[in-house]
Amino acid sequence: MPIYSSDSDSDQQTYTSGRKLFSRERPLHSVLGGGPVADVLLWKNKSISAAILVGFTAIWFLFEVVEYNFLTLLCHLSITVMLVIFIWSNGAALFDRTPPRIPEIVLSESxxxxxxxxxxxxxxxxxxxxxxxxxxxxxxxxxxxxxxxxxxxxxxxxFTTMNLLYMGFLCIGTLPALYERYEHEVDYLVGRATRDMRKLYKKFDSKVLNKIPRGPVKDKKYK
Structure with a gap:
């Protein structure tokens, strides 16, 4: 059952015709660029999004939990890759396998x-x-x-810098997808909170700010 079913008719009407979050007019996918990055952030391709999330989680785990030094981790990864390539290249002939071929151009100039x-x-x-x-x-x-x-x-x-970066990545990687899924509910709650804040400010303005004594305003004399 929608979360707005128990509200008044005026609130529900405001919800159905209310403004989007941050006053946007375009779909969320278009706001995020409409390309592969938007697909990853909105989990259109779940395998790629999950792989990126797992990869960043592994990096955070190695640096924050295991407390790896960056240079040490880089050297260990390089040693592991070199050992795998060495074993694969020299053992390919024994098992009738094709030796690994690293492409000459990993990233094109263009x-x-x-x-x-x-x-x-x-x-x-x-x-x-x-x-x-x-x-x-x-x-x-x-x-x-x-x-x-x-x-x-x-x-x-x-918080450490790594923890802040990881929490920021988690927010970027999960909040857009969650918002797209529960867009109407979030827009409704944000709109309702905004209206409540405006009502509180009006009460504060009428009961406190307007009662603050001010000095007399002198009329300007014009020649």
Whole structure:
């Protein structure tokens, strides 16, 4: 049974015609880029999404639980890969198997240039946005950025960088898919919470802010 079935008719009507989360108008898949990255984030291809999640979990486990050093882990992985290739190459003739063949070009030059151009464009856009916020063109956005960075610094004092990166990856890898699945319920709850917050602010404004004494306003004299 939907979570909004027990509410009033006006609330249900607001839900059915309400705004989407973050006032978006396009589908979530389109907002996320509409490409392979969006498919991974929304778990359209469950095998790839699960493999990436398991891979990041294994990395977090090795660094945080086993407490591997990055250089030590890199050397151990290289030794393991070299031993596997050595055994495979020298034992292929004994078992009538084809020896391993590493492709000469793992990443094509065009693909590398495309990734570099994309990163350059996104990084420049990020710097321009950061500069606009720092200039204070939008005071609300500037204050929100300050509060967000301060909150992030406080959280960072209690968690290691690896834990923060892993929790951020978990949120990125799971929340979009969960939101797409329960989109209507989330939009309804967020809209209802927003309306409640506005009502509380109106009460606070009428009972507290409006009762604060203010000095007399002098009329300006015009010659």
């Amino acid at each position: 693909a590398f240039h495309h990734v570099a151009r994309t990163f350059h464009t996104k990084f420049n856009q990020f710097l321009v946005t950061l500069y606009d916020i720092a200039c204070g063109k939008d005071l609300t956005l500037f204050l929100l950025a300050i509060v967000f960075l301060w909150t992030l610094s406080v959280i960072g004092a209690y």
